[in-house]
Amino acid sequence: MQAPLSTKVLAQMKLHINGEERDFTSVPAPFTLAALLELLGMKADRVAVELNRDIVPRDCWLETPLNDGDRLEVVHFVGGGSVGIFPESFNK
Secondary structure, rough: OOOOOOOOEEEEEEEOOOOEEEEEEEEEEEEHHHHHHHHHOOHHHHHEEEOOOOOHHHHHHOEEEEOOEEEEEEOOOOOOOOOOOOOOOHHH
């Protein structure tokens, strides 16, 4: 007998994120890159992700499943700056 479509299968996995092993329990299966970033509270427009040494384009995150043992590098971009920090000769 098949389970109803509304039932979510839950998974448990270990991921290596920026060199740190992290355990994830009771995550939906399939657990996607987009779901991970949402779980971590990261804004999609401010990060770049490498999965197992391959950069994953942002438009593929929703359909990129994660597997136990995957290695991710997540780079979070931070904007900012200050006006007037350059010498006058630089502005000419």
